[in-house]
Amino acid sequence: MNNTQAFINENKERFLDELMELLRVPSISADSSFSQDVQKCAEMLSENLKEIGLTNVEVFPTDGHPIVYGEKIENPSWPTVLVYGHYDVQPADPLELWDSNPFNPVIKKTELHPQGAIFARGACDDKGQMFMHVKAVEAMISSGELTCNVKFMIEGEEEVGSENLSVFVKEQKELLNADIILVSDTGMLANDVPSITTGLRGLSYVEVELTGPNRDLHSGLYGGCVANPINILCDMISKLQNEDLAVTIPGFYDRVENLSEKERSEMGQAPFSKEDYCKSIDIENVHGEKGFTTMERGSIRPSLDVNGIWGGYTGEGAKTVIPSKAYAKISMRLVPNQDPEEITNLFTQYFSSLAPEGVKVKVTPHHGGEPAVTPVDSIGYLAASEAYEKSFGKKPIPVRSGGSIPIVAMFEKELGLKTVLMGFGLDSDAIHSPNEHYGVFNFFKGIETIPYFFESFSKLSN
Ligand code: BES
Ligand code: MN
Ligand code: MN
Numbered sequence: 339m340n341n342t343q344a345f346i347n348e349n350k351e352r353f354l355d356e357l358m359e360l361l362r363v364p365s366i367s368a369d370s371s372f373s374q375d376v377q378k379c380a381e382m383l384s385e386n387l388k389e390i391g392l393t394n395v396e397v398f399p400t401d402g403h404p405i406v407y408g409e410k411i412e413n414p415s416w417p418t419v420l421v422y423g424h425y426d427v428q429p430a431d432p433l434e435l436w437d438s439n440p441f442n443p444v445i446k447k448t449e450l451h452p453q454g455a456i457f458a459r460g461a462c463d464d465k466g467q468m469f470m471h472v473k474a475v476e477a478m479i480s481s482g483e484l485t486c487n488v489k490f491m492i493e494g495e496e497e498v499g500s501e502n503l504s505v506f507v508k509e510q511k512e513l514l515n516a517d518i519i520l521v522s523d524t525g526m527l528a529n530d531v532p533s534i535t536t537g538l539r540g541l542s543y544v545e546v547e548l549t550g551p552n553r554d555l556h557s558g559l560y561g562g563c564v565a566n567p568i569n570i571l572c573d574m575i576s577k578l579q580n581e582d583l584a585v586t587i588p589g590f591y592d593r594v595e596n597l598s599e600k601e602r603s604e605m606g607q608a609p610f611s612k613e614d615y616c617k618s619i620d621i622e623n624v625h626g627e628k629g630f631t632t633m634e635r636g637s638i639r640p641s642l643d644v645n646g647i648w649g650g651y652t653g654e655g656a657k658t659v660i661p662s663k664a665y666a667k668i669s670m671r672l673v674p675n676q677d678p679e680e681i682t683n684l685f686t687q688y689f690s691s692l693a694p695e696g697v698k699v700k701v702t703p704h705h706g707g708e709p710a711v712t713p714v715d716s717i718g719y720l721a722a723s724e725a726y727e728k729s730f731g732k733k734p735i736p737v738r739s740g741g742s743i744p745i746v747a748m749f750e751k752e753l754g755l756k757t758v759l760m761g762f763g764l765d766s767d768a769i770h771s772p773n774e775h776y777g778v779f780n781f782f783k784g785i786e787t788i789p790y791f792f793e794s795f796s797k798l799s800n
Contacts, residue, residue: 341481342789346473350782353473354456356386357781360425360465361443361458367403367426367498376494379425380404383472383492390476392490400502403494407513410479411487417799418487419792420516420755421475422745423468423523424496427460428770435772445778450529450766455775462776463769467522467762468492470781474788483789485796489516493745496523499705500745507745507752517799518718519749520791522784524739524761529779531609532730534722535759537637537738538746540672540709542681546571546689547700548664554650555660565696567664568649574692575666578642582628585642585670587688593675597638605633608735618766637738641671667704671740678706707744710757717798718758725760725790729783760784760791 346353365379366372380397383406387395392408403426411418430440438444443458456466471490478484491514493503507514524535548567555564580586597605610633612624626635635641649664651657670681686701693699712719714736726734739759746757762784768774 342477342483343786345477345481346782346785346789349473349477353469353785354778354781356473357456357466357469358443358458360469361456361460362441364430364441365426365460365494366429367495368429373403376403376426380406380492380494383425384408386472387490390472391479392475392488398506400495400506402498402502405494405503405506406492407490409487409489410475410484412484413487416485416487417518417796418489418516419795420489420491420514420519421471422519422521422749422757423471423490423492424464424494425460425468425492426494426497427463427465428497430459430772432772437773440772440774446775448775450764451775451777451779454778455767456778456781457773457775459774461774462763462767462780463774464496464523466776466781467784470522470762470784471520471788474785474792477785478789478792484792486792488792489514496743496745499707500748501705503745504748504752507748511753514753516753516755518795519746519753519755519757520718520760520788521743521746521757522760522762522788523743524741524759525763525765525767526761527608527735527737528764529777529783530730530732532726532732532734533608533737534719534726534734535712535739535761536714536719536736537674537711538709538759539637539640539740539742540676540678540707540747541742541744542670542672542678542685542706543667543704544682544685545667545702545704546665547702548574548649548693549662549698549700550664550696551660551662554662557658557660560660564660565694566660567697568661570694570697571647571649571664571666574689575644575647575668577692578668578689583625584627585640587681587684589684590640590681593677593680594640595638595674602634602638605638605738606631608633608737636740638673640673640676641740643669643671645669671742672709674709674711676709678708682706705744707742708747710743710746710750711738712756712758716756717795718756721791721794721798722758722760724794725787728790729787758791760787762787 650661
């Protein structure tokens with residue numbers, strides 16, 4: 339391993355420059371006006387995979403954005419690691435809230451990143467984290483210290499639901515044959531508190547439309563006499579949670595796995611400061627389901643949030659009107675063993691039942707995803723744990739995350755493979771937000787830790 343780590347040390351600057359190049363491409367998957375850039379990013383990445391010595395490198399077209407594939411099969415008796423990541427990014431707006439251009443990366447120091455952080459859309463989610471694997475594998479190949487076969491599958495549609503990747507995975511089971519899936523697309527507790535993500539929440543996402551009168555009405559002539567869809571929508575939304583902030587949808591918690599007191603107390607060992615948490619997002623206090631800690635609310639408990647709400651007049655000045663329509667987008671984060679489809683159905687039934695006469699309700703489901711867990715006694719987890727211990731000098735803490743990567747449950751279902759989530763981001767890195775950034779320390783620490791994973795995984799696999 340010494341040669342690998344030496345190679346990393348000698349090439350740090352170039353690794354960073356190459357990442358900057360990728361970050362300059364606005365590969366926004368949600369906005370079709372950026373399709374050319376998404377394609378360009380896929381091609382740049384595939385060039386890089388060729389340069390580091392991978393074979394069978396291919397940009398697979400899909401009905402949406404392409405999937406980049408490449409492999410290094412050195413020895414059929416070695417275990418195979420399938421690295422998954424995404425090169426697409428979230429839209430950068432609102433642009434005016436960025437301190438620098440989201441697609442012109444700059445390095446600046448922050449309180450939590452005294453060695454500097456790269457500010458750009460996708461810096462942490464997920465170009466910076468995905469690229470750590472490319473460079474770690476380059477280092478292992480160059481130093482002749484690769485101990486596992488490796489396959490890369492980097493998609494361009496993670497931020498829009500990975501629909502075409504699902505098709506690809508089902509069609510390419512042989513190509514994707516491996517022993518473990520390795521992903522860096524999550525976070526860790528702090529730069530001096532390494533942790534490994536052992537769970538992801540699932541997702542059910544719906545859009546609701548309420549229709550009242552067949553046209554916008556004069557709010558003087560009709561006010562007080564007909565149901566106003568915005569008033570009604572607010573009322574219906576408020577009924578989705580009770581005073582204990584538990585979700586009221588009948589059956590919502592039926593399949594939720596209840597953790598034992600022992601498991602909960604173990605979870606409670608992870609360092610967490612409510613003061614720092616509140617301070618970092620400028621709120622006076624936390625808010626959530628009664629009977630659970632903030633850590634629990636955001637990981638082992640499901641949640642329901644309105645993501646957007648609109649309707650009526652929002653222009654300048656006043657327009658006295660009762661709108662005909664009101665809309666909202668609502669997400670529900672799910673935990674094992676909740677089923678996104680079932681939850682969407684339960685939501686639709688209950689939400690519709692809340693509407694009074696005089697308004698019509700339409701619920702449209704969007705893409706969802708199943709939750710996932712990585713057992714801490716699996717070879718994959720143990721190898722990751724050893725790797726962190728080597729590079730951080732500390733045993734990592736297992737932590738369940740609140741975020742979702744729906745494809746992880748799909749990998750298990752379709753390929754029969756577990757995923758190890760070696761994330762190096764911090765919650766404060768502002769992913770999906772203005773001024774997203776990724777620590778330079780984190781980028782290099784990831785590149786340094788990944789080869790240790792390969793080393794341990796090959797040993798533990800025998
Ligand atoms: N990388 C994130 C998910 C994530 C971030 C998990 C941090 C854990 C910690 C991923 O790119 C993402 O944003 N996922 C979406 C779901 C998707 C269906 C749009 C999410 O969680 O909202
Ligand atoms: Mn991501
Ligand atoms: Mn994301």
